Amino acid sequence: MxxxxxxxxxxxxxxxxxxxxxxxxxxxxxxxxxxxxxxxxxxxxxxxxVKETPMFQTNAQAPLAASNTPDKHFGFHDATVDGGWRVPNEPYYVKRAGQSGWQEGTDWIAPGSNQNWMxxxxxxxxxxxxxxxxxxxxxxxxxxxxxxxxxxxxxxxxxxxxxxxxxxxxxxxxxxxxSNEGMENTPDSSPGTLLEPPKPHAHELYSKKMCASLGIPFMPIHRAVLSVKQDHVNAPAKLHPGNERAQKIIAKHMQLRAACFWATPCGRGCSTRAxxxxxxxxxxxxxxxxxxxxxxxxxxxxxxxxxxxxxxxxxxxxxxxxxxxxxxxxxxxxxxxxxxxxxxxxxxxxxxxxxxxxxxxxxxxxxxxxTVGASVSGQIPALENLPPHNTDGAGTHYYAPWWLYKEQLAGKLNFARGYHIEPGGGRDMPGMGIAEDVAKITGGGYGKKFKEDMRRYYGSFVNYDGRGEMIPxxxxxxxxxxxxxxxxxxxxxxxHFQWSDHEINQAAHMHKTFKDMIGAMGGRVTSVVETDGRKAIYPPGAIIxxxxxxxxxxxxxxxxxxxxxxxxxxxxxxxxxxxxxxxxxxxxxxxxxxxxxxxxxxxxxxxxxxxxx
Amino acid sequence: MNLESGKLDRREAIRMVFAAAATISVLNQQSFGATPLPAQPYGTDALLRKDYKPGDFWPLTLSDEQKVTTRALADLILPEDDTSVAASKVGVVDFIDEWISAPYELQQTDRKRVLDGLRWLEAESRKRFLKTFADLNRTDQSSIADDICNLGSARSEFKIPAEFFAAFRNLTAGGYYATQKGWKDIGYVGNVVLFQFPGPPRTVLEKLGLEKN
The missing domain is CATH 3.50.50.60 (FAD/NAD(P)-binding domain)
Structure with missing residues (x-):
């Protein structure tokens, strides 16, 4: 450049x-x-x-199997350079629970962080x-x-x-x-705007099927990834009407961008511009x-x-x-x-x-x-021992938009605004937490039985992340x-930062909902379900x-x-x-x-x- | 790191000599990990598009004796079976060495736990069988492991060794399943170019009672 x-x-x-x-x-x-x-x-x-993105690098090729460190908060291969929860030489100051005075902001996973803002x-x-x-x-x-x-x-x-x-x-x-689904307060795009959504993953489809009884509507999420190449013939005139030079330039660059090849995590960035x-x-x-x-x-x-x-x-x-x-x-x-x-x-x-x-x-x-964030993890027996199949590429394919507008307006909930649900799961590139998850189910073990357990349970874990509205x-x-x-x-x-009861209560609602969802799927919860929203909610700023x-x-x-x-x-x-x-x-x-x-x-x-x- | 190759080149050999020298001073401490290691973090702007191996960023510090115990325990946790090789065959010992030698707080906590645990394991092995852990047969190794392999049900006198075992198992599995051989074993088939995302295959949909979409 x-x-x-x-x-x-x-x-x-x-x-x-x-x-x-x-x-x-x-x-x-x-x-x-x-x-x-x-x-x-x-x-x-x-x-x-284009030059710097580690596209097919494996965890084994990175120090500490690419896991998070204070230098790379989202793992070695994350695209972030010179940044994260702290930036060298550029401090910011926060309050910490249980401590007086102003403290330098550090790392939210650091023990005792308890920051009022990340x-x-x-x-x-x-x-x-x-x-x-x-x-x-x-x-x-x-x-x-x-x-x-x-x-x-x-x-x-x-x-x-x-x-x-x-x-x-x-x-x-x-x-x-x-996709355009015509959901309440979840606007459709004009025809011809969105690109075809990728097919859902097994755990997303299964979530949709089993959580329908709870009224939770899973559907294609919208993500900024080229599932197919852009329409460089018709789009430029819509973007820059009457501006031929601009149309020509953007048409060229649309052609230079590749469609997603369904591999390597988006968080690393994308050298093919997909x-x-x-x-x-x-x-x-x-x-x-x-x-x-x-x-x-x-x-x-x-x-x-x-x-x-x-x-x-x-x-x-x-x-x-x-x-x-x-x-x-x-x-x-x-x-x-x-x-x-x-x-x-x-x-x-x-x-x-x-x-x-x-x-x-x-x-x-x-x-x-x-944003209000809260998460619950679980293990789903139905997803055990599935035939190996590739679930890489473009992250989440399905989500559930907020579905309780009417109940909320009728005063049936103890918080005022909504949240959506992002389902996690699938057979991702194995990371450092892989044995810990299995030990939660089996107690641990070792030897040939442990290896069998690892194969059996791989891909059977899900987590549901809530992302909710905060009121200023x-x-x-x-x-x-x-x-x-x-x-x-x-x-x-x-x-300075404080949640109101709306955010706190919403986080508690997320935990209860996710627990119910995991139950509806015949699974078991593997994380702590909090009834106190103050314990369920992610630290302020953590959702970025x-x-x-x-x-x-x-x-x-x-x-x-x-x-x-x-x-x-x-x-x-x-x-x-x-x-x-x-x-x-x-x-x-x-x-x-x-x-x-x-x-x-x-x-x-x-x-x-x-x-x- | 390069978990696949067990080869030791000249550069690594020199590094190990240096690391062994560094380890002596560490071993003399009352508590492992109390002395800062001669290690630098990799910083906020490391070159990402590169194939690293243990020792590239900081010296490895396990002693030869500690490596022998580490190898024996890693191979007890992930032994060779009909599907795949044992942990030590894909470089897990070096990976654990890299991990516990790293200059970060989390890894330093693991360092103390792992080194204390290895020492406990050797002492326990000598106490019960008058041999080093690596020299025990699989049955005798298992009789110790059975006492500490389940953190939730371990007896109170084995709680601390059980914490060590859980941490060690996490490291062993984390290193093992990060490799291509580990992927093949567990059934990770991604990191390859696809022209279209196919969705779950029919066999998966049928098993889950989902109509093909």
Whole structure:
């Protein structure tokens, strides 16, 4: 990729985009295809998945059989570079249960971690899109107006119908497999948008059959993986109507992407460009326009402003030279992840903006949310001794969307919002936990009998992961630590966080449901089922759906951004990552981040053309 | 790591000499694992597209005697049978050595448990049969293993050895089934290119009472 160093960058750009993940890359893609000159700043190193992805490497070829370590939190072959629950030289501060004062955030599996917030960061080109789960679910009509529906949380200033055309575009661009099932608040895509879903796995089909009596509706999940090649003939005109050059470029890159060959875990990234990560899907065509410069190793400190209160550019630290560098742009876009963008705004203090930029409402950093997560594992006798068959490729194929909308609205549940279920199981590449699972059933043993047990039980384990909506609250936020700075001299964040009873009760409901499901399948539970949701719920931040902190709204008094994700206080400043979210539905946020970013970038292009900015 | 090859090249031989020297100081400690090992973590940006083998990132530290016990116990847990080879034949001893020599907290915890456990096993073997564990016949080895192979039902005086046995079994199986031979044994048939995802075969669907889709 033609990546440049800071000394090669131009004097000024139309737009500076901070961040190269889903948000920054979608923003830069739309802008550069539309003709704007863009500088992208990435805090981590350059990264090329085509050259670097370990595609067929086996666990046996990695140290410690590729298992998790403090250096690689999701295992040796995970795509994440220089990141994870901690980033070298870039601390953040948290509260720990049972301890006083502020503590440095570490690793959530570290003994006694008990952190009130876990912050996963990736310091690499493409950010977290290189390893993400690729689950791509649309938010539904209810999800944009939750307060109007049940009186809790916040409404968005837009409706589902405002974002629907952009969901179509993003799905068409990145490639999403799935099906239209017409389920409540689980929107269908426009015809011709989704790619054919892969056939379900045995454990998914069996879950569907045996859990039907519980009313749980398993169906094809939507994931950003090319189950077949993209329609490079018809899709480009839908993506870029009237823009022949953009159509030509994206048609070429659609042809360069291979269809999935149903092997190697998506979390490693994909050298054949078959799944979505910004480094293989957004950035190559954006660079081909000639309108994009990317500077990696650029750690942004602040947005600069002039006496008229307009944003003028960015000051960043070039991590290679350690020098402070200034870049100028007509529009500044923060897409650095919700919390990192809030950090940059809060660190951009001046006479005009003494509390940080865009923060006249005092809401920057507020309404931090993650997804509610809880999990139960089990062993299913019916799945024992199945004939060997290949279950690799593109992860989860089925899921169950939230199915109790009516019961919830009728007040029959003790929590307000829904969750979906992701089933795990199958005959994956064996990992380090393989004997421990069997010992839970047999007690242990050794010798020929143990080997027979290993064959018998392999593939018979399932787990159900719940992913549920969190309601924003006043007690969950990030702020600047008044004393501590990172290696680059930039003040760091500290975190406040509390679940409400809605999230706690939802997690308990997940555990009960999953226990019932395993029972309905004739299985036995192999993990602890908690009736206390506080024990069932994953630590805050652990699901890595960090949203909120620069809330979108209809009123500048109580929101940071308007309906275009444009700062109320500074009209040439936008935030296009998860920060604008004012609700965090159970629909994993990345697809919505990209749809919002595309819409926001269209607005920037319009405003640039009209001369309003 | 390279679990498949049992070959010892010159580089590895030198490393083992160094490791053996390092082990002496460790063995002299009151408690195994109390002294930090001369090992560095592999860092947050290791080259991923590469075939590693034990010793590539940090020195291996099992003594020759410890290796003999490790081999005997690993092969008792996963012996040769009609389907597949014994654990030591696919490099599990080196894998366990790599694991307990690693500079991370989890592995350091396992290090203490494993080294203490190996020592207990030798002492128990001498106490009961006046021989080293590796020199016992399968029946005598089993009479010790039977007391410690089930953590849930082990008698109270065997609780700590049973914890060791469970951890050791996890390491043995983790290393074994990570190899191609282990895959073949257990029935993992993936990591190959498919042009289409076929879904479960008819035999699987029939066994589960699922209609073919």
């Amino acid at each position: 033609p990546i440049i160093t800071s000394s090669k960058s131009k004097i000024s750009y139309d737009v500076i985009v901070v961040g190269s993940g889903a948000a920054g890359s979608q923003t830069a893609y739309t802008l550069t295809m539309g003709g704007a000159k863009v500088l992208m700043l990435e805090a981590g190193r350059d990264y090329d998945p 912050w996963w960061r990736s310091r690499m080109l493409g950010g977290r899109t290189n390893h993400w789960g690729r689950i791509s679910l649309r938010m539904g009509p209810y999800d944009f107006k939750p307060r109007s529906r049940d009186g809790l949380g916040l409404d968005w200033p837009i409706n589902y119908s405002d974002l629907a055309p952009y969901y179509d575009k993003v799905e068409l661009l990145i490639g999403v497999y799935g 799944n979505y990560q910004s480094t293989t899907v957004h950035l190559p065509p954006a660079l081909e326009t000639g309108n994009l410069d990317i500077v990696p190793n650029a750690m942004v400190r602040e947005v600069t402003t002039n006496g008229a209160g307009k944003a003028t550019g960015i000051i960043y630290i070039d991590k290679i030279s350690g020098q402070e560098v200034s870049a100028k742009g007509r529009i500044i876009v923060l897409a650095a992840s919700g919390c990192e963008s809030a950090r940059i705004l809060l660190n951009s203090q001046s006479k005009l903006f003494p509390n940080g930029l865009g923060n006249s409402s005092g809401k920057v950093g507020r309404y931090l949310m993650d 609250n006043e007690n969950s936020y990030c702020e600047i630590d008044p004393e501590r700075k990172d290696k680059w001299g930039i003040p760091v964040l500290r975190f 759906h960090e949203v909120g902190t620069t809330c979108i709204g209809a009123d500048p008094k109580n929101s940071v951004l308007n309906l275009w994700c444009q700062a109320w206080d500074v009209n040439n400043l936008y935030v296009t990552d998860g920060g604008p979210f004012v609700s965090n539905a159970d629909k994993n946020p990345t697809l919505s981040i990209m749809a919002l970013a595309w819409r926001s970038a269209d607005h920037m292009l319009d405003e640039l053309k009209k001369g309003n900015i």
